Amino acid sequence: MRSRHLLCLLVGLMVLSNGFAPAPATADTPPSQPNILFVLYDDLGWGDLGCYYQNESKHDRTHQTPHWDAMAAEGLQMRNHYCPAPVCAPSRASLLTGVHQGHASIRDNQFDKALPDVPTVASVLKDSGYTTALIGKYGLQGEGSNAETWPAYPTKRGFDEFFGYVRHRDGHNHYPADKWPIANGEAHANPVELWHNDEEISSQLKGCYTADLFTAKTKQFLVDHQSQSADEPFFVFLSYDTPHASIQYPASPYPEGKGVKGGVQWLGETDRMINTVGPIDSYKHPDYANQGWTDAEVRFATSVRRLDDLMGDLLQTLRDLKMDENTLVVLSSDNGPHSESYIRNVNYNPTSFQSYGPFDGMKRDCYEGGIRVPTIAWWPGKIAPGIDRSASQFHDWLTTFADLAGATVPARADGVSLAPTLLKTGEQAPPTTYVEYFNGGKTPNYDDFEPARRGARRGQMQAIFLDGYKGVRHNIQSHSDPFEIYDVANDPGEANNLAGTSAEMDALQQRMHDRVLQVRSNNASAPRPYDQAPIPADDTLEANAPMVVTYCPSETSVVSRLDPAQSTEVDIKELDVDEAVRTAGKGNVRVRSVLNVAKTGRYEVRLTATGDAVLRLHDAALIDTTGQSNTEASVEVTLEAGTHPVDMIVRLAGNDSVPALELNELPDASQKSRQPAKKKRNSK
Known part of the structure; x- marks a missing residue:
């Protein structure tokens, strides 16, 4: 059974017509481009x-x-x-x-x-x-x-x-x-x-x-x-x-x-x-x-x-x-x-x-x-x-x-x-400082290196910097594999693995596991062992948080970040969405909202828009149609039950139809829950 949650996020967001349009601010031009x-x-x-x-x-x-x-x-x-x-x-x-x-x-x-x-x-x-x-x-x-x-x-x-x-x-x-x-x-x-x-x-x-x-x-x-x-x-x-x-x-x-x-x-x-x-x-x-x-x-x-x-x-x-x-x-x-x-x-x-x-x-x-x-x-x-x-x-x-x-x-x-x-x-x-890479070889057996990593298999590798620490893992077999955690400011040689040494490090381990799923998207040419792991929800978000819509009238050749000096937050409560979008001028609009997922599983995220768009769930760019037009784009993704922040920017070409975002539960939705990080104490 397919459930559908239609978010007309994109909105009549531009209230631009009928006198609602904000007066363009004058951007400060740098005195000299270096x-x-x-x-x-x-x-x-x-x-x-x-x-x-x-x-x-x-x-x-x-x-x-x-x-x-x-x-x-x-x-x-x-x-x-x-x-x-x-x-x-x-x-x-x-x-x-x-x-x-x-x-x-x-x-x-x-x-x-x-x-x-x-x-x-x-x-x-x-x-x-x-x-x-x-x-x-x-x-x-x-x-x-x-x-x-x-x-x-x-x-x-x-x-x-x-x-x-x-x-x-x-x-x-x-x-x-x-x-x-x-x-x-x-x-x-x-x-x-x-x-x-x-x-x-x-x-x-x-x-x-x-x-x-x-x-x-x-x-x-x-x-x-x-x-x-x-x-x-x-x-x-x-x-x-x-x-x-x-x-x-x-x-x-x-x-x-x-x-x-x-x-x-x-x-x-x-x-x-x-x-x-x-x-x-x-x-x-x-x-x-x-x-x-x-x-x-x-x-x-x-x-x-x-x-x-x-x-x-x-x-x-x-x-x-x-x-x-x-x-x-x-x-x-x-x-x-x-x-x-x-x-x-x-x-x-x-x-x-x-x-x-x-x-x-x-x-x-x-x-x-x-x-x-x-x-x-x-x-x-x-x-x-x-x-x-x-x-x-x-x-x-x-x-x-x-x-x-x-x-x-x-x-x-x-x-x-x-x-x-x-x-x-x-x-x-x-x-955001993040690395992922695959290599079939091994770290060299150099005397200068820590004995435990001399000749160690590389395989699937990943690194994330979070809260002042570096998490790194080599030869990843599944998302549950633990990160080695290092304080590289005081331990540049990564000799003292802090993973599992305290409750604080256990909590950081989980945040690293969550964060690496919230900043990336899958790529078929480079499959990873964690591609199917559920993207964790953010329990700090309010399920009924109001949608925030911002519009920037400046025309760009591709979908672009909004210039704060020229952008205005739009009150959409009283808008006729269809009419507002149809009569809006060119520009870029940003919509921030919260997606409520009822249960952990596999979903299709589908975006329909007449201009190119970038849609992020947390900080993962799930949909990116930069340079395209008349777009209907979709991606399959595993989501954890709970609240997920949506941040979407769409470029308007003028006389647009209302962009729409759909979340469709797939028939074979996984029932996997968040995979806890395995604890591994430092033996050094």
Whole structure:
């Protein structure tokens, strides 16, 4: 028997017609939209920065990063910033689309899968007047063979210009035009493709080391932009492919000087595209060449030092162009450190320099070494020097950049603006920091790691930050599996598992079990053992709480968060709902209500609306039709009996019909109740 609860949530919410419409408020326009340069390294460990770990390390091998250290001394060190997943493709996808891995369409190890056609950080800023460019590694293009046929090519996802590697595997090689004779296989030995907009140009890049190439191209972009479009803001995503994969040496010493007149330079000539062309894979940094280290260790340290020099070069370029005081520069890494060389019969491990810092875990682990990434925000005169230890994550950057740019935030975005943390203004909204990931391997058997997790199976993994603690679990078999709970502020190595040690921790264990089901939605391409667990109710809600409707008349191309300065709460008690919606103008409307579920079971949630919509139950985005129209969308979900908060935003196109939300009990509804967390006491 099918029961139906019809919520005409959406409402005549817009009381807009017949004189009920609120007078649009005038939004405050930022006095100046900042330029934004986001620099993402590939597999750079938290412990690889001198100021984070190397300078104080007691290890027998260390390397130096003087320019990052200088940048850190002038900016904000975000020492508890996290990637969305401990591998590159999902991390970059979450960064670009502003959603965490509980809502992303690219998860686990889905390399080269097409980035969905939804708002990206580039398109959001482009719509706000920014010139946008992606320089470097991508790997989110989808099936195809060229710029025309790849469905999610960067210029189809908000970037005005693209220069770099399209395919994931191409980014393993750092000399795109040259054969590398010592590689461990043909895939890493042969030349690969590198694209500039709609042209494949690798044949022009003889002797070009990609870290130098991408930096020189970025510097040239900055010079050209200043001379041609100085009044327009820019967003550049500089996405390095190093120090990941093939640990190849640069082709020459670093050029004298830095900035506009020195350092790496763009020449633009075939076979001499940049000024550091030379014998490939040849230059060892002299600080490391005679230390008695292995060749692999010298290679890794040299590549990291090269990236450090390049950052100093970029910052000096901004100073030379007098752009530094209106440019926010953020550096970060897509995940923890790697263990690969791609050299025949040569191994490299992050143990050489303890690239994971004081943590356990590395790339593909959800322990701190795999997901906590080095992050610095630099903006002279705006960001005060300091250290921030609050948790935040990649998906917060889209919201942050939109906030700083005065741009509209898509309703599908999971992030909060970090501007209060960066600028020390206002109150910082607490971010959601959440990770889920699958890998079939094991955590390495490194002596630096806790004995209990050496060689431990990874499998399905999950991490949640809640109430100042981190919950993490590996090799999950069912939702009832307990979280290990750590106070990472005082126990960065995650040595003292607090789960089961007190009634307080037992309560936190249950809240973590509940919370991870309330912040995510299922994805058929990445099934999880907890997909069918009932979403817990919130017993603090009033079953008869009144519906709250807010309307914002501003027109947007996609369903967007409502600007508080232009929004008005609507009194719908006396409205003719059908008439109000039909005569309402364009805009976005938000409806918050409480859904009462009579019994635990399986349900269909169905939304009918003429505009695109995002519907969240708790914080789980169950329905997201961003970019679609004339929509009827549904999702099957298991709900626990009780009260559930509904938060829905719908974009009105004008002359709409009343959007409707239905909850239909399915015939095979499960009778499962909330699964209690198993208690597991710390044996250490």
